[in-house]
Amino acid sequence: MSKFEIAVVVGSLRRDSFNKKLAKALAMLAPDEMEFRPVEIGDLPLYNQDDDEDQAPAVKRLKSEIETAHGVLFITPEYNRSVPGVLKNAIDHASRPYGQSVWAGKPAGVIGVSVGAIGTALAQQHLRNTLACLDMPTLGQPEAFIQISEELFDADGGIGEGSREFLQDWVDRYVAWVKQHAAQS
Numbered sequence: 001m002s003k004f005e006i007a008v009v010v011g012s013l014r015r016d017s018f019n020k021k022l023a024k025a026l027a028m029l030a031p032d033e034m035e036f037r038p039v040e041i042g043d044l045p046l047y048n049q050d051d052d053e054d055q056a057p058a059v060k061r062l063k064s065e066i067e068t069a070h071g072v073l074f075i076t077p078e079y080n081r082s083v084p085g086v087l088k089n090a091i092d093h094a095s096r097p098y099g100q101s102v103w104a105g106k107p108a109g110v111i112g113v114s115v116g117a118i119g120t121a122l123a124q125q126h127l128r129n130t131l132a133c134l135d136m137p138t139l140g141q142p143e144a145f146i147q148i149s150e151e152l153f154d155a156d157g158g159i160g161e162g163s164r165e166f167l168q169d170w171v172d173r174y175v176a177w178v179k180q181h182a183a184q185s
Contacts, residue, residue, distance in 0.1 A: 002033070003035050004034050004035065004178055005069045005071075006072070007039045007066050008023050008072075009072060009073070009087065010038065010041075010076075011112075012076075012077045018148050019076065020075075022112070022152075025153060025157060025158050025159045026171055029171040030171055031175060034178075039066070040061075042086065044086075044093055045058070055093070059094075066094050071106055071174075072103070072106045072108050074087070078114050082126045083123045095134055103131070105137070105181075107138075107180075109174040111124070111146070111170065112145075112146065113147070114146070114147065115147070117147055118145055119144075119145030120146070142166075
């Protein structure tokens with residue numbers, strides 16, 4: 001396999017989102033054989049089971065992007081000690097109709113950044129519970145609960161020197177996780 005495609009799902013719609021910045025910076029740490037592709041979730045309608053038989057074009061696009069990916073990287077902020085509604089909405093859409101989930105078997109990584117001292121620990125735990133239900137093998141270690149600081153990103157938008165070694169290790173472990181599951185498919 002020449003390229004591994006990773007669908008990057010960021011649970012924030014804010015223009016200057018720290019988590020969008022983290023997504024771009026993590027992609028810079030990935031080896032050339034990995035292609036991190038952002039997945040748009042802000043255009044999805046609210047999930048309604050009545051629409052399962054005639055899903056909106058944005059939902060079909062989302063499902064197609066996840067289906068063709070070799071892995072999924074979830075980068076989530078923490079809203080009220082859980083995942084943002086927009087992220088849960090995307091997860092619900094791509095898991096439906098019942099029995100037609102595109103998430104099953106996709107190796108997942110979960111990470112996020114927040115202004116809070118515990119980073120996105122609770123949001124990540126809630127997300128991991130959901131991913132287990134969706135049959136997504138999820139990288140367990142290392143966990144990364146990142147608090148935003150002025151030094152997190154460098155002037156070029158990459159990871160700053162103080163966090164680079166830790167986050168490079170995290171990316172390397174996720175890449176190995178995806179490869180391990182691709183070899184088993």
